[in-house]
Amino acid sequence: MKGGRSNVVLIGMPGAGKSTVGVLLAKQLGKGFVDTDVVIQSVEGRTLQDIVDGEGHLALRAIEERALCELDVHDHVIATGGSAAYSDAAMAALRRNGVIVYLDVPWSEIEARVTNLGSRGIARAEGQTLRDVYDERTPLYEHHADIIVDCTGLTQAQAVERVAAALEQPAASGK
Template identity: 50%
Template sequence: MDNIVLIGMPGAGKSTVGVILAKVLGMNFIDSDLLIQKQEGLLLKDIIEKEGQQGYLAIENQVNRDISVDNTVIATGGSVVYCTEAMEHFRRTSKVVYIKLSYDTIRKRLGNIRQRGVVLSEGQTLYDLYLERCPLYEKYAHIIVDAEGLGIEELMESISLKV
């Protein structure tokens, strides 16, 4: 298991800390949301608009499931935990790290979540999404890092000590 996969809510800092973590540990870095955008030739929000929620999740599952790398930090989209094949692949090939934050912190960090390409069901609030996803993050994580009150450097250090 020489990869590190970062999971957590949108706004948890997966991409930001992932780049720094990769530099410090001498690893490569991949943002799976960017892989999805590259494959589809569209922004995440536009893929969701075009394909619908289930269509987007099928694409997200395929892209993440097909990642085959070594010595790499992989920042995932927050909805990857709905993608069973992808998550089972990551559990086999990587250390999965859940960056855990309170709902209040996530809410404060996120602006327009639809602009960010967040997968939301019709009528679903950010709080509903938080309650739905947190148990899935915990289910798939090898390591849970409480990031509450931590800056990016502190979070990176906390993750690097646990992996």
């Protein structure tokens, strides 16, 4: 990676594999790993779903934005929550020291992977389906990404290899 940005920031839908791929990628690249959903839960002392249930999806987004803007790590792979891309401020903060990588997984695979919609802590409006969320967020992920990695049909190990290869490309220095 070029430009002095030492972090790799994974964005994408719930079920895209950000946390799982992130751990494996960090191990392969010799970097630390942080899952921002876990950071939020630790700081807040409650689950993401508890935040959504108690205060609503916009409260979770605000908490997430604050956590991402305050995150200060170097040489890490960062797995963000699926709603991180709603915040331009958070994405700008992450980009200052990181390359933003969108794990692009098609709807059919997201639908098959995310079976716990009511308990997963997804920041979505009341009545909003997972498909609605997918359609709303996809352009945001594409907009914020320095690198888009097509993960269609890939195993976790294959996704790690594809991300690592993409990071080696000269264009990986990002926006």
